[in-house]
Amino acid sequence: MKRFLAMALALTMALSLTACGGGTPNTNNAPGSGSAGSGSPSGSSSPSGAADITQGDKLNIKWYAVLPDNHPTITAYAALFDEIKEETNGRITFTMTAGGVLGTEQEGFDMIRDGTVDGGMMNTSYYESYVPSSQGWMMPFTFTDYEIALKYFNEVALADWNAEITSATNTVAVNAVSPGFRCLTINSPVYKPADAAGLRIRSMESPMSQSYVSVIGGVPVPLAWAEVYMGLSTGSISGQENPIAHIETYNLFEVQDYLVMTEHALILSWSIFNADFWNGLAETDRAYLTEKFVKEAQMSIESVNKATEETFDKLESEYNMTVITPDSGLDKQAFIDNADKFLKENFTAPEYDSWWEYRNAAVEWCEANG
Numbered sequence: 069m070k071r072f073l074a075m076a077l078a079l080t081m082a083l084s085l086t087a088c089g090g091g092t093p094n095t096n097n098a099p100g101s102g103s104a105g106s107g108s109p110s111g112s113s114s115p116s117g118a119a120d121i122t123q124g125d126k127l128n129i130k131w132y133a134v135l136p137d138n139h140p141t142i143t144a145y146a147a148l149f150d151e152i153k154e155e156t157n158g159r160i161t162f163t164m165t166a167g168g169v170l171g172t173e174q175e176g177f178d179m180i181r182d183g184t185v186d187g188g189m190m191n192t193s194y195y196e197s198y199v200p201s202s203q204g205w206m207m208p209f210t211f212t213d214y215e216i217a218l219k220y221f222n223e224v225a226l227a228d229w230n231a232e233i234t235s236a237t238n239t240v241a242v243n244a245v246s247p248g249f250r251c252l253t254i255n256s257p258v259y260k261p262a263d264a265a266g267l268r269i270r271s272m273e274s275p276m277s278q279s280y281v282s283v284i285g286g287v288p289v290p291l292a293w294a295e296v297y298m299g300l301s302t303g304s305i306s307g308q309e310n311p312i313a314h315i316e317t318y319n320l321f322e323v324q325d326y327l328v329m330t331e332h333a334l335i336l337s338w339s340i341f342n343a344d345f346w347n348g349l350a351e352t353d354r355a356y357l358t359e360k361f362v363k364e365a366q367m368s369i370e371s372v373n374k375a376t377e378e379t380f381d382k383l384e385s386e387y388n389m390t391v392i393t394p395d396s397g398l399d400k401q402a403f404i405d406n407a408d409k410f411l412k413e414n415f416t417a418p419e420y421d422s423w424w425e426y427r428n429a430a431v432e433w434c435e436a437n438g
Contacts, residue, residue, distance in 0.1 A: 099224070099232070270309075327390070
C-alpha cells in the first residue's frame with residue numbers, strides 16, 4: 069500500500085604540503101596511535117586576545133554538502149555559519165549549497181580539491197584510494213557509542229588524519245561529523261541475518277558498503293541515492309541502510325514498513341577545506357575558524373541526537389512503521405557474529421593489516437574512554 073501511494077505521489081594545521089596530485093596510498097601507523105603526536109589541533113591558537121575578528125579582508129566561503137537543507141547535520145552547519153557571520157559583523161560568510169545541487173559527492177570532493185568550492189562535508193569513503201587504511205574505521209560493528217567515536221576522531225585522530233590526506237588530496241579536515249549509525253529499513257520483518265536472505269538491499273559502490281548488506285544477510289545492490297526512493301516504490305529493491313534521521317529527511321517512511329535497529333556501522337564524514345584556500349587565510353582567521361568548527365562538531369552531535377529521537381518517536385505513531393529492537397526480538401548478536409565471520413573470510417590477507425591497525429587503535433581508545 070505504501071509503495072502504491074508513493075508511486076501515486078510519484079584546520080587545524082598550518083600545512084605547507086598543498087600540492088594536489090594523485091598521491092600514493094599511505095600506510096603509516098593508525099591515527100591516534102602516537103605516530104604524529106596526540107592528534108590535537110596543531111598550528112593554531114585560540115582567538116582569545118587576538119586581533120579583532122571583525123577586521124580584515126572579507127571572506128565568502130563556498131561550502132558543498134550532499135545532504136539536504138532539512139537534514140540535522142546540515143542545520144548544524146547553518147547555525148554555525150549564522151553565528152560566524154554575526155560574530156564577524158558579516159566579514160566572514162559562508163554560502164552553503166546543500167542537497168547535492170552542485171553535483172554528486174564525488175564531484176563535490178573533486179571541486180573542493182581543485183578549489184572550485186572552498187570546503188564542504190565529505191564522507192571518509194572518498195579518501196579510500198588515498199588512505200586505504202581508513203576503511204578499517206568503516207568495518208561493521210567497529211563502534212558502539214556515537215559520541216565517544218566522534219570524540220576519538222576530533223580529539224585524537226584529527227591531526228594524524230591531516231598528515232595522511234593533505235599532500236595526497238589537497239584537503240584539510242577541521243572536524244569529524246556523523247549523521248549517526250546505519251540501520252536497516254525493509255518491507256518484511258528481519259530479526260536475524262537469515263531473515264534477509266535473498267532480499268535485494270541498496271548499497272553504495274564501495275566494497276565496504278556492500279559488506280554491510282552482506283553482514284545483514286541480504287544481497288547488495290549498488291545504486292545511486294537519487295534512485296533509491298523509486299527503487300523502494302517499485303519493489304526493485306526491498307530495503308536500504310542509513311541513519312534513522314534519513315527516514316524522515318528523505319520520506320522513506322512512505323515506502324518502508326520496518327526499521328531494524330542493527331546499528332551496524334557509523335557514517336564518518338569530515339568538514340574539509342581546500343588546503344590552498346585554508347593555508348592562504350590569515351593566521352587569526354584560521355585560528356578563529358578552527359575554534360568554531362570544534363564547536364560545530366558538538367552542535368552536530370546535539371542536532372543529530374535530537375532529530376534521531378524525534379524521528380524515532382514518530383515512526384510507529386505517525387508513520388506506521390514497525391520498529392524492531394532487541395526488546396522486540398532482534399538478535400543483534402547474530403548480526404555481530406555474521407560480521408566477524410564475514411571480516412575473517414574477506415579482510416584478513418596481509419594487504420588489510422593496516423586496516424586492522426586503524427580499526428584496533430580506534431576500538432581500544434573508545435573502550436578505554438567510553
